[in-house]
Amino acid sequence: MMKISGIRYLVEQGIENIWKNRMMAFASFCALLVSLVLVGISVLAYQNMDSMIGGAESQNEVILYLDEDTSTEEINRIGNEIYQMQNVAEVNFYSRDEAYQDWKEQMTDYDILFESLGDDNPLIDSFRIRVKDIRQMSKTVSQLENLDHVYNVRAPYDFVAIVTQLRITLTWVMSALILAMIFVSIVIISNTARTSVYSRREEIQIMKYVGATNVFIRLPFFIEGMITGFFAGCGALVITWVVYDAVAGILQNQVALLSIIGVGSMIRFEAIYLPVTFAYLLGGALIGAVGSAVSIRKYINV
């Protein structure tokens, strides 16, 4: 078992090594920085696109038409039952009078038609329902159809199909992109770590010849990689923040357009700041440490 003073020496060595091998440390820092930014921005892009599709999803509307002779009490009871359903996010009653009024306002050129109808309103009461998860829409529609006094239920299945397909495609494309970025990152990091260790292979060999244990040899490399990775994580966080804010700024000017096409806006960076920071710093430190420790394996077996 190593003494505390021994561990302290190795930690000090790890920190000293960064300065002594500053060129290679800088190369490792850059490789990690680029890799973290590539992967981080890909993940954030995916999350935002997913969130935007979520915004489009929330525009869904199922219309439940009630039988003509449904009483007010029954309408209230049905409204409550719908509201209690698990997948229902919002329920709004749309009376036949409101519908008639809206219809008239939309069709101002057809006054003759409305005059011929007189006081006879041909429309029926309805509920406008927004579901939480559109993938569960058909199940929810079945539940709605089974309620009393339901004349008809109309659901936007085409819209659901398009959005679902869009989400599946996005998940596949972005997963492939993120995996590719992770692969590229692993190649960059392992090559840099190997080059860094190669330049110090003699030092490792000497350590082995004088009876250093593998832990003694690995720990300074581990500490060195961890510190380099941590700072790369800090750098990646700053770059991501700047890029994110710039993109969010551009999109903010297009809010009107986004709402017209029915998609939500970008996630605010403040809302994801903590997990992003945590992921970058922890990810950077961990990748740096493990990358360095693994790369010396080849030279440690002397």
Next chain:
Amino acid sequence: MVELKDVSVTYSSGVDALEHVNLKINDGDFAFVVGASGAGKSTLIKLLLKEIDATSGTVTVNGYQLNHMKKRKVPELRRTIGVVFQDFRLISSMTVYENIAFVLRVIDAPRKYIRKRVPYVISLVGLQAKANSYPTELSGGEKQRVAIARALVNDPSLIIADEPTGNIDPELSYEIVELLRSINRQGTTILMVTHEHELVRRFGGRIINITEGQIVFDEIMEGSDDEFLEDLGNLNDED
């Protein structure tokens, strides 16, 4: 103590580097190992440091049976051996003091002991004035003195010197061998591999000649004008 019993080493390429070697070096011995390039000297060193394993036979170093030694025990073995290389193998980013102190840090020696032991060993090799110099600021002879101090600092039972005079001037070579002999007089076993017959002829002592993987000569010879040492020179020249 080093003991090889009927040891053979065959590399994966099929080359027989050592064949049925029997060798015993007692504690406190000083032995020269001579032989031409490719004779098996390096293989012998690798075997003693447990860098490679014997294909057959048994190898014992400082009480450790190397054939069945677990990997995690190798550092323990190596801490009983000091190694001096032809190319010094000093860590260029460390000063003379740090290069030597490093060995004691590896074995987790107390700081107080390191502060006392390292200057003492530096004084033994006569490099007090260079303690804070970096390897690049030293001559070949000085570098080798640092390497010897590094091998010595841990107070090992055995020092293996692999061509320690190969990269330094002839007159400094004598100083290096003298230094090793003085260390030997304190009780440390020294195994010095060399191809410089002049050194062997001058200092004499136990001489082990390896040729084509076999020990063809193992005798104690004294004196610089010994007839047998002259023969040895001729024998090696033919290699």
